Amino acid sequence: MEKVYIAGVGQTPVRENWEKSLKELAGDAALMAIEDAELGYPEGIFIGNMMSGTANKQLQLGALIADWIGAHHKESLSIEAACGSGAAAFRAGLMAVGSGELSSALIIGVEKMTDSPINEITASLVTASDAELEGDFGVSFVALNALLMRRYMYEYGWEARDFSGFSINAHANAVHNPNARFHNKISTADFERAGMVCDPINLLDASPVCDGAAAIFITNSRPNGKHRSVSVAASAAATDTISIQHRANPMQLFAARESARKAYAQAGISPKDIGVFEYHDAFSIMAALALESCGFCEPGQGPRMALEEKIKIDGEIPVATMGGLKARGHPVGATGIYQLVEVTLQLRGEAGATQVQRNRYGMAQNIGGSGSNIFTHILRQE
Numbered sequence: 450m451e452k453v454y455i456a457g458v459g460q461t462p463v464r465e466n467w468e469k470s471l472k473e474l475a476g477d478a479a480l481m482a483i484e485d486a487e488l489g490y491p492e493g494i495f496i497g498n499m500m501s502g503t504a505n506k507q508l509q510l511g512a513l514i515a516d517w518i519g520a521h522h523k524e525s526l527s528i529e530a531a532c533g534s535g536a537a538a539f540r541a542g543l544m545a546v547g548s549g550e551l552s553s554a555l556i557i558g559v560e561k562m563t564d565s566p567i568n569e570i571t572a573s574l575v576t577a578s579d580a581e582l583e584g585d586f587g588v589s590f591v592a593l594n595a596l597l598m599r600r601y602m603y604e605y606g607w608e609a610r611d612f613s614g615f616s617i618n619a620h621a622n623a624v625h626n627p628n629a630r631f632h633n634k635i636s637t638a639d640f641e642r643a644g645m646v647c648d649p650i651n652l653l654d655a656s657p658v659c660d661g662a663a664a665i666f667i668t669n670s671r672p673n674g675k676h677r678s679v680s681v682a683a684s685a686a687a688t689d690t691i692s693i694q695h696r697a698n699p700m701q702l703f704a705a706r707e708s709a710r711k712a713y714a715q716a717g718i719s720p721k722d723i724g725v726f727e728y729h730d731a732f733s734i735m736a737a738l739a740l741e742s743c744g745f746c747e748p749g750q751g752p753r754m755a756l757e758e759k760i761k762i763d764g765e766i767p768v769a770t771m772g773g774l775k776a777r778g779h780p781v782g783a784t785g786i787y788q789l790v791e792v793t794l795q796l797r798g799e800a801g802a803t804q805v806q807r808n809r810y811g812m813a814q815n816i817g818g819s820g821s822n823i824f825t826h827i828l829r830q831e
């Protein structure tokens with residue numbers, strides 16, 4: 450594969466955005482990335498989205514968004530891999546540009562969740578599970594993660610309150626991100642008195658339902674030097690059983706471990722070389738499992754890393770540096786692109802108050818389903 454560079458990035462604020470439609474959100478992020486890249490329209494457009502068919506009664510996002518942003522007659526399509534749709538679309542665009550088929554591509558992640566009542570969105574989210582074995586029985590996505598968290602607590606002896614470090618870190622970082630959904634710091638006491646969503650997951654363990662779009666412009670030629678140059682060092686994906694009941698060991702995210710292993714091998718590095726990790730903290734339990742699966746700590750030790758503040762900006766492995774899914778927000782199909790935009794800003798040295806110091810390599814991992822389809826990307830400062 451040829452070397453692929455990130456030439457431009459764009460993102461809209463993550464929030465309840467009732468003033469903008471799905472295509473307007475996507476268009477705003479897309480045009481920001483195009484303007485940032487200064488290379489005109491891309492040759493191809495790849496869109497990550499999970500639920501526009503159910504939540505917005507709109508499919509055909511490829512044609513819809515190409516037309517809306519004035520990229521007339523360009524090839525354009527959308528890709529779905531549940532909450533991993535953004536990184537799935539990025540990987541597709543990367544393969545097109547890296548193979549030489551296209552010289553440039555724009556990858557957009559977009560999701561508009563808050564126009565629908567919460568019960569409809571909950572029903573849409575659970576389509577990421579196995580309908581016959583999970584969704585059709587009335588389980589929600591929060592409930593599936595609650596089962597995993599309960600099992601984890603049983604296996605490793607943690608209490609629910611021991612997971613507070615993930616959310617405290619995410620909210621502290623989000624305060625400095627103007628695009629984040631939440632700008633409030635939280636304390637251990639706030640975490641302990643947060644309302645229960647699905648025992649043992651409380652409100653501060655969960656990512657919020659929200660709207661947002663982010664975009665990245667990639668190219669096979671080195672950009673003009675306006676920003677510090679960033680390239681893609683690795684891209685890998687792996688799947689696991691879609692239903693959690695079929696996993697030999699549900700406490701291991703096999704697809705996270707496998708995609709990370711392949712990504713480290715492609716980049717020729719190990720976890721200790723990663724200076725920033727945008728993980729998929731849709732729920733605290735996913736944050737713990739991601740840290741363990743990607744080799745940042747031993748199984749069962751994720752909560753300890755957070756409690757000992759090893760995940761802070763100046764810690765061993767800074768995570769959720771702009772708020773993560775918990776506090777920047779999780780507009781599901783857009784999340785993978787927000788993560789890659791944030792890693793790019795870190796490697797460019799443009800991350801402001803939450804800039805990490807060790808910024809040669811950054812990793813983003815985007816999880817679809819309860820760990821069933823996982824995409825890991827490593828970006829490198831050139």
Ligand code: COA
Binds near residue numbers: 658731
């Ligand atoms: N963290 C912190 N505060 C939150 C929050 C969260 N995750 N979600 C909502 N809030 C706050 C809101 O800001 C609002 O505060 P306010 O009253 O001060 O304005 C209040 O809680 C109620 O917000 P609302 O939007 O009505 O919440 P809700 O009850 O409809 O939904 C959840 C809350 C947690 C049930 C919902 O966000 C959810 O289902 N999250 C998980 C989504 C999911 O499964 N994503 C896929 C993961 S892979």
